Amino acid sequence: MMKKKTKDNFGDLIKLMSKLRSKDGCPWDRAQTHKSLLPYLIEESYEVLDTIQAREDQRLKEELGDLLLQIVFHAQIAKERKKFDIYEVIDHLCRKLIERHPHVFRDKKRIAEEEVLRNWEHIKLTAGKAKNKSVLSGLPRDLPALLKAYRLQEKVARFDFDWERTEDILSKMEEEVEELRKAYKKGEKGDIEEEMGDILFSWVNFCRHLKINPEFALRKTIDKFAKRFRYIERRLKEKRISLHKAGLPLLDSLWEEAKRSTDQTD
Numbered sequence: 001m002m003k004k005k006t007k008d009n010f011g012d013l014i015k016l017m018s019k020l021r022s023k024d025g026c027p028w029d030r031a032q033t034h035k036s037l038l039p040y041l042i043e044e045s046y047e048v049l050d051t052i053q054a055r056e057d058q059r060l061k062e063e064l065g066d067l068l069l070q071i072v073f074h075a076q077i078a079k080e081r082k083k084f085d086i087y088e089v090i091d092h093l094c095r096k097l098i099e100r101h102p103h104v105f106r107d108k109k110r111i112a113e114e115e116v117l118r119n120w121e122h123i124k125l126t127a128g129k130a131k132n133k134s135v136l137s138g139l140p141r142d143l144p145a146l147l148k149a150y151r152l153q154e155k156v157a158r159f160d161f162d163w164e165r166t167e168d169i170l171s172k173m174e175e176e177v178e179e180l181r182k183a184y185k186k187g188e189k190g191d192i193e194e195e196m197g198d199i200l201f202s203w204v205n206f207c208r209h210l211k212i213n214p215e216f217a218l219r220k221t222i223d224k225f226a227k228r229f230r231y232i233e234r235r236l237k238e239k240r241i242s243l244h245k246a247g248l249p250l251l252d253s254l255w256e257e258a259k260r261s262t263d264q265t266d
Helices: 009-021 027-031 038-054 057-080 086-099 113-126 145-157 166-186 189-209 214-239 248-265
Strands: none
Touching: 009 027, 009 057, 038 057, 057 086, 145 189, 145 214, 166 189, 189 214, 214 248
């Protein structure tokens, strides 16, 4: 049961951040800039992602607080630069939410989830300064490649630029693999890299059609691999055999053992 708060916690947070940035505050906090805080913003975002995947509500509560701190921190710096403050951030967000949900706040009608997303993209392209921008303009440059491919395909699909049948993507993937074989035989690294990229892009498309996020799918496999390899390291330690002297036959044997052992505990 959540406890009801009797005071303005958000207002308290704004005052705390202002105090930390003041001349009587913390020297580390005062020294920070938008750029210096970037690593923390990225790290805290991934911490939130990890807790959601782990379904740990208490940790999620804490990590959301850490992420909120980054937002408030950036807004405080902007306020000191006389650009905007946190309340302008919130005001802009509220107006954007109302503008992009006309079916809720204006038309009052029920529409399908797919139409909501299509309308969202249409409104983004026709509203104010966004006019004449690309559908892809909002994609962050530094988004992880798998996730960026997924979001790119998702965006253009809302305008019907998409495969009609999921099985056709499999055929495309087979075609790309054959092209990779040819490039590999020629030995041209640039061509191999390009064909490998095409395969990955097609694979992401296939994932999207199956409503599987490729970033999360790969993360699960990475976690599974790491868990099995740590098992191998533990078993080698028990046997008093160093990893670099174990040899492939023993490592393969322990890998199969790890699969049986760790998969039972998942």
